[in-house]
Amino acid sequence: MTIARLSPTSDGEIRRSFLSGFGKFTLSATAIALLSGNEKLAMIGSAAAQTANNDVAILNSALGAEQQAIAAYQLGAESGLLQKPVLALAVQFQGHHKQHADALAKAVQKLGGKPATPLKDYGFPKEKLKTQADVLNFAATLEKGAVSAYLGAVPILTDRELAKAAASILGDEAMHWAVLRQALGQPPVPEAFVS
Amino acid sequence: MAGFAVQPTAQAAAGDPARGEEIYHRCLACHSLEHNRVGPRHCGLFGRKAGTLEGYSYSAAMKKYGVIWNEKTLDHFLENPMKAVPGTKMGYAGIKDAQERADLIAYLKQATRDPKICH
Numbered sequence: 001m002t003i004a005r006l007s008p009t010s011d012g013e014i015r016r017s018f019l020s021g022f023g024k025f026t027l028s029a030t031a032i033a034l035l036s037g038n039e040k041l042a043m044i045g046s047a048a049a050q051t052a053n054n055d056v057a058i059l060n061s062a063l064g065a066e067q068q069a070i071a072a073y074q075l076g077a078e079s080g081l082l083q084k085p086v087l088a089l090a091v092q093f094q095g096h097h098k099q100h101a102d103a104l105a106k107a108v109q110k111l112g113g114k115p116a117t118p119l120k121d122y123g124f125p126k127e128k129l130k131t132q133a134d135v136l137n138f139a140a141t142l143e144k145g146a147v148s149a150y151l152g153a154v155p156i157l158t159d160r161e162l163a164k165a166a167a168s169i170l171g172d173e174a175m176h177w178a179v180l181r182q183a184l185g186q187p188p189v190p191e192a193f194v195s
Numbered sequence: 196m197a198g199f200a201v202q203p204t205a206q207a208a209a210g211d212p213a214r215g216e217e218i219y220h221r222c223l224a225c226h227s228l229e230h231n232r233v234g235p236r237h238c239g240l241f242g243r244k245a246g247t248l249e250g251y252s253y254s255a256a257m258k259k260y261g262v263i264w265n266e267k268t269l270d271h272f273l274e275n276p277m278k279a280v281p282g283t284k285m286g287y288a289g290i291k292d293a294q295e296r297a298d299l300i301a302y303l304k305q306a307t308r309d310p311k312i313c314h
Contacts, residue, residue, distance in 0.1 A: 054277060058286030064233035065224040116233075123230025145224030152221075152287040156277065195221065 051158040056113030058153045059104050062166065065149050066101040067118040070094055072142050075124055076135040083132060086183060090139070093176050100169050107162060136184050143177035147194050207293035215302025218295055225285075228312050234285065238313030240264050241304060245280075256282030269300050 073094035076082055082090055105115035129135050150170035157163040174194060182188040225233035235251040243264050246257040260280050262268040272279045273296050275289040290296050307313060 053282075054286075057277065057282070057284060061225065061233065061284065061286035068224070068233055119232065122232050123227065141220065141223055144220055145222065148221030149224040149287065152289070156286075156288045195218075 052111050053113075054156070055158050055162060056108055056111050058157055059108050059111070059162070059166075060113065060116040062149060062153055062169070063101055063104040063108065064116045065146050066097050066104060067116065068122055069097040069142055069146060070101060071118065071122050072124060072139060073097065075126065075129075076139060079129055079135055081129065081132050081135050086132060086136070089179065089183070090135075093139075096172055096176070100172070103165065107165070133184060136180050140177055140180040140184065143173055143180060146173040147177060151194060207297040210294075210297035210299070210301025210304075212298070212302040212305050214295075215298035215300070216306070218290070218299045219302055219306075228306055228309075229314075237303060237307045240269075240307045254280075254282050254284045256280050257284070266300050266304070269303070270296050273299065 073090050076090050077087060077094070108115045125138070129138060147170060150166050150173060154163050154166050154170065157166060178188040181190070222234075226235070226237060228237045230236050231248070231251045235248045235253070239248075241264055245260040245262050245264060245268075246253040257280055262272075270293075273290050274293075275291075276283050276285040276287055277289075290299065
């Protein structure tokens with residue numbers, strides 16, 4: 001168990017850093033300030049709590065996207081349309097998304113939030129998935145969207161360790177997208193920048 | 196490399212729906228036109244009051260937002276969702292480029308009314 005480090009600076013500013021991002025327990029700045037009886041610190045801590053709430057919302061958005069990806073790969077794996085080498089790849093990618101989801105859910109909980117839960121039905125276009133290429137195209141679309149979602153999360157996560165972890169996931173999603181494009185016979189990396 | 200470019204202050208030109216469709220791909224990890232997913236479906240978006248689509252579980256903040264979705268309100272929201280509606284579930288930095296927002300909104304205006312997609 002690791003507790004967040006509060007480092008008062010000479011001008012009274014509070015610097016709060018997570019020691020290890022995902023996977024470790026963190027006590028909120030507000031809680032620490034209130035426990036110490038320092039009202040000024042508690043007021044600053046309220047602002048920190050608000051930023052933690054923002055981080056929870058961002059992480060829960062990402063968690064929702066991961067849960068959707070897990071469901072999509074499940075649909076693909078059970079479709080009977082994926083041939084053996086591609087099926088193994090899809091199962092591997094689904095495993096990555098499960099790991100992302102686990103890490104994100106733990107991070108949300110440790111920030112005091114409630115992790116998003118998977119939907120019962122995502123309304124996937126099952127009737128349009130008739131070939132292996134259809135499934136791969138569908139998965140590639142979601143992976144590309146996931147890259148964009150993380151690109152929209154990294155710069156606004158307050159905690160730098162969480163931002164680093166999100167960037168790490170972004171890299172993984174981008175690799176999935178590239179491999180799926182390669183499997184579809186498309187240029188795997190179409191541009192120098194993602195958006 | 197939009198992230199490194201100086202953002203133009205001039206108003207965006209009229210939106211291009213074809214470019215907007217490409218930009219909409221960024222939304223697909225959470226949204227679709229036809230179905231509620233992580234985010235609400237977009238069919239019927241224009242003219243709908245924010246936070247009122249049946250069958251989607253909105254944040255309390257979005258339920259209270261009160262705007263009607265149109266070009267102007269979407270442009271404001273999409274620029275910085277978490278600033279426009281503090282407490283929204285849409286944890287996303289937003290689309291900072293005014294022309295990209297105009298293109299996306301032009302696409303949404305067509306696609307969310309397309310009877311082939313939106314029944």
